[in-house]
Amino acid sequence: MRSIVWFRHNLRLSDNRPLSLAAKEGGVLPVYVHDPTLSLFPDGARQRWRKRSLVELDRSLRVWGNRLHVFSGSSSEILSRVAVRVRAEKVYAFRGLTGEDRALEERLERDLMNAGVGLHLTGFDTLYPPDLAAEGRSSPWKIFTPYHRFCRQAFLPELPLPAPSRVDPLPSPGRLEGEENVGEAEEVVAFVGFEPGEAGATSRLQEFLEDSLTGYASRRDFPGEAPTSRLSPHLASGEISVREIVHRLQESNAPRKDREKFLEELGWREFSAHLLFFHPEMLGEPLKKEWATMEWTSDEAGFLAWREGRTGVPFVDAGMRELSKTGWMHNRVRMVAASFLVKNLGVSWQSGARWFAETLLDYDPANNAASWQWVAGCGTDAAPFFRIFNPVLQGQRYDPHGDYVRRFLPELTALSDADIHVPRKRSSSPASERSASPNGYPEPLVDLSESREAALRRYRRLRASVP
Ligand SMILES: Cc1cc2nc3c(=O)[nH]c(=O)nc-3n(C[C@H](O)[C@H](O)[C@H](O)COP(=O)(O)OP(=O)(O)OC[C@H]3O[C@@H](n4cnc5c(N)ncnc54)[C@H](O)[C@@H]3O)c2cc1C
Numbered sequence: 001m002r003s004i005v006w007f008r009h010n011l012r013l014s015d016n017r018p019l020s021l022a023a024k025e026g027g028v029l030p031v032y033v034h035d036p037t038l039s040l041f042p043d044g045a046r047q048r049w050r051k052r053s054l055v056e057l058d059r060s061l062r063v064w065g066n067r068l069h070v071f072s073g074s075s076s077e078i079l080s081r082v083a084v085r086v087r088a089e090k091v092y093a094f095r096g097l098t099g100e101d102r103a104l105e106e107r108l109e110r111d112l113m114n115a116g117v118g119l120h121l122t123g124f125d126t127l128y129p130p131d132l133a134a135e136g137r138s139s140p141w142k143i144f145t146p147y148h149r150f151c152r153q154a155f156l157p158e159l160p161l162p163a164p165s166r167v168d169p170l171p172s173p174g175r176l177e178g179e180e181n182v183g184e185a186e187e188v189v190a191f192v193g194f195e196p197g198e199a200g201a202t203s204r205l206q207e208f209l210e211d212s213l214t215g216y217a218s219r220r221d222f223p224g225e226a227p228t229s230r231l232s233p234h235l236a237s238g239e240i241s242v243r244e245i246v247h248r249l250q251e252s253n254a255p256r257k258d259r260e261k262f263l264e265e266l267g268w269r270e271f272s273a274h275l276l277f278f279h280p281e282m283l284g285e286p287l288k289k290e291w292a293t294m295e296w297t298s299d300e301a302g303f304l305a306w307r308e309g310r311t312g313v314p315f316v317d318a319g320m321r322e323l324s325k326t327g328w329m330h331n332r333v334r335m336v337a338a339s340f341l342v343k344n345l346g347v348s349w350q351s352g353a354r355w356f357a358e359t360l361l362d363y364d365p366a367n368n369a370a371s372w373q374w375v376a377g378c379g380t381d382a383a384p385f386f387r388i389f390n391p392v393l394q395g396q397r398y399d400p401h402g403d404y405v406r407r408f409l410p411e412l413t414a415l416s417d418a419d420i421h422v423p424r425k426r427s428s429s430p431a432s433e434r435s436a437s438p439n440g441y442p443e444p445l446v447d448l449s450e451s452r453e454a455a456l457r458r459y460r461r462l463r464a465s466v467p
Contacts, residue, residue, distance in 0.1 A: 001026035002170055004083055006033070006075075006093040007068070008101075010125050010238030011053045012198040013060055013167075015160035017122040018092035023164035029086050029173055030061055031079065034072040038100050044358035045327040046236060049196050053237050055183035056197025066169040070180045075104055078178065080111040086173050090118045094125045097273055098365055099280030127242045128155050128270050130277040140278035142380040147274065148267040160244040192326040194233055194361065201234035205245060213254040217261035223319075223330035224403035229262070232362035233328065235269070242266060272370035275380065283369045284350055286378035290466045294378070295458050297346040305445055306341050307355055309408075312444035314421050315395030316340045318408040325408065327361035332398050338375040339389040344451040346458065349376035377459075385459045388452050395421040411439035 003022040007030060010016055022028045032054055058068040071078045079091055091112060096102060109119045124130055128151040134141045141147035194200065208229040219227045234240050245266065249259055279287060286292060305311050309320035319333030329337070334356075341352045353372040357363050373379035399405055402420030406413045412423055415438060424443045 001090070002029075002086065002088045003027070004029045004031050004079065004086070004088045004091045006031050006079060006091055007057065008093055008096060008238075009236075010094055010241075011050070011057045012201070012239050012241070013057075013163035014198065015241035015244050016163075017161060018094055018120070019167065020161050020164050021120070021122060022090070022092045023167045025090075027168045027170040028066065029082070029088060029170050030057075030066060030068050030167070031082060032057075032068055032070050033075040033078050034070070035075045035104075036072070037074050038104070044363065045361045046233075046363040049191065049194075049233055049327075049361045050237055051183060052191070052196040053239060056199065056239075058182040060198065061167060064167050064169070066167050068182055069173075069176060070182050071176075071178050072180060073178065076108040076111050079108060080115050080117070082176055083112060083117040084115050085176060086170055088117060088170075090120050092120045092122065095121045095123060097124065097130060097276050098283070102280075124273070125238060125241065126270055126273050127151075127157060127246060127266065128274075130270070130273040132274070140274060141271070144268065144271050144381045147271055148264065151267070151270065152263075157246045157250070158243050160241055160247050191233075191361065194230070194328070196233070196237070196239070198239045201231065201240035204229070204231055204234060205240060205248060209248060209252050209254070213249075213252060213258050213262065216254075216258040220261070220265075221332045221398050223333050224399050224401070224407070226330070228331065230328065232364070232367075236362040236364045242269070268370075269364075269367055271381075272364075272366035275370050276366035282373065283353075283365055286376075287373055287380050288378045288382075290462065291376075291378035293465060294348075294462050295346075296348040296351075299345055299347060302345045302445055303341070303347050303351060305442075306337070306345060306347070306352075310442050310445075311340065311345075312424060312442040313340060313391045313395075313448075314402075314405045314409055314412060314423060314441075315391050315399060318399075318405045321408040323356075323359055327359065329360070330404075332394070333404075334371070335375055336389050336391050336394045338372060340391050342372075342376045343385075343388045343455040344391075344446050344448060346451070346455065349373065349378070386456060388455060390448060390452075392421050392448065409441070411441050414438070 003025060005019050005022045005028050013019060054068060054070060061067050083091060096105065105121060112119050133139060135150055212227040216227055219225055231240065231245065235242065246263065249262060252259060276282060306320060309317040309324065311317055315333065316337045319329050319337040323329045338352055341347050342349050349372040353368055356368055370379060374382045377383060377385035395405065401417050405420050412420055415423055423438050423441055426443050426447055
């Protein structure tokens with residue numbers, strides 16, 4: 001048998017069912033396609049990561065005299081053309097989650113069939129089947145807790161598959177038409193604190209299990225201590241499977257409450273995938289339909305200040321600068337920064353979500369859209385709109401000594417712990433309350449209580465407009 005394995009969002013050898021099946025049956029041509037017709041993956045941070053990850057994947061395949069064949073263009077056209085050229089009988093791949101992924105699968109199946117080639121999709125690369133409707137109904141789940149409880153009872157986590165013992169190449173396919181070099185010199189970028197690729201993912205998991213899992217439940221919200229796994233960019237590019245993580249978690253001796261909490265966070269990832277499967281439109285439209293008429297401002301200057309970490313609210317600015325410096329941001333700070341944009345500045349969640357999509361190394365369409373909608377209040381299981389984070393109190397609570405803020409806002413390093421989260425008052429406040437600008441750090445862009453009230457007024461108008 002001669003097969004193509006189409007690597008999509010799963011850049012690894014271990015627990016890769018399409019690869020294991022194809023490798024067992026005969027020679028394999030491993031293919032990756034940069035597809036500009038898929039609008040979901042802008043040429044942003046995640047793409048830079050992915051290019052490095054492809055280099056690592058190619059290196060691993062070369063152990064067996066095989067290699068990765070990389071192309072740019074329409075996946076469907078390229079895979080059909082290459083399948084004919086190398087006389088492949090089947091194309092193996094995981095199923096995709098987004099509406100675009102699924103439309104592409106249908107197109108590909110047709111094109112391949114016309115060429116006499118089969119498409120074998122081996123299921124989703126998730127822990128639980130995302131296409132599982134709510135218990136006893138045909139509609140999707142809406143609320144996380146019962147969803148997660150049900151899935152945990154209904155599905156025993158599958159054992160991860162080992163990497164194939166060999167992945168034989170097809171007999172001398174040569175350089176194929178349109179094939180590109182896997183990694184260009186200019187793409188060898190450094191990633192602060194991360195090592196893209198399957199080996200980097202495996203050692204990140206090992207480090208997390210040994211050093212940070214104990215205490216995860218109580219410390220995970222404190223960004224200055226950074227005890228979370230930081231596995232998200234590896235998961236987003238599929239360099240490690242969620243089944244592998246769960247399997248290793250079950251073997252760990254860490255306290256049960258830490259293991260359970262971590263499993264719950266992975267559960268949110270499953271829940272987001274489930275929501276996206278049933279609501280492909282959620283990438284751009286609110287899950288609560290009545291939110292389509294919510295009034296957003298077009299405050300370009302505010303949006304720019306937020307993106308550049310110049311809002312004058314240190315916890316928010318530190319997060320946004322962490323994002324621009326490293327391509328990653330701690331979850332607590334993501335929630336606070338997103339809430340500040342949507343509620344205090346009144347900018348739409350879609351604008352924020354697009355910015356994250358461009359700049360996050362771990363950009364994941366399902367997690368990103370579900371999380372933004374959760375923060376904004378328009379998700380199925382969202383934080384109620386009226387519960388508005390106070391970003392100063394959040395900073396004081398989760399970064400009590402300002403370690404995190406000092407790391408990303410060097411202009412504030414000299415301030416005391418008491419001042420670090422309120423370095424400046426607005427110039428409209430009484431002169432006696434104002435402090436001098438610490439090293440040019442801006443005054444707060446908005447008054448927190450006034451902007452909070454304005455947000456609540458917008459929300460009340462929205463509610464009043466719903467019949
Ligand atoms: C506005 C906003 C946007 C976000 N955008 C993304 C995104 O594009 N990609 C992304 O992977 N996560 C996103 N998240 C979720 C979360 O912030 C990150 O998954 C987490 O910070 C990654 O760090 P970690 O790997 O150390 O997490 P850990 O705490 O170690 O969690 C382990 C894994 O569980 C999953 N996970 C954890 N929290 C969540 C969550 N709330 N929702 C879904 N999955 C979760 C992730 O895959 C994560 O890697 C977003 C959150 C917010 C509030």
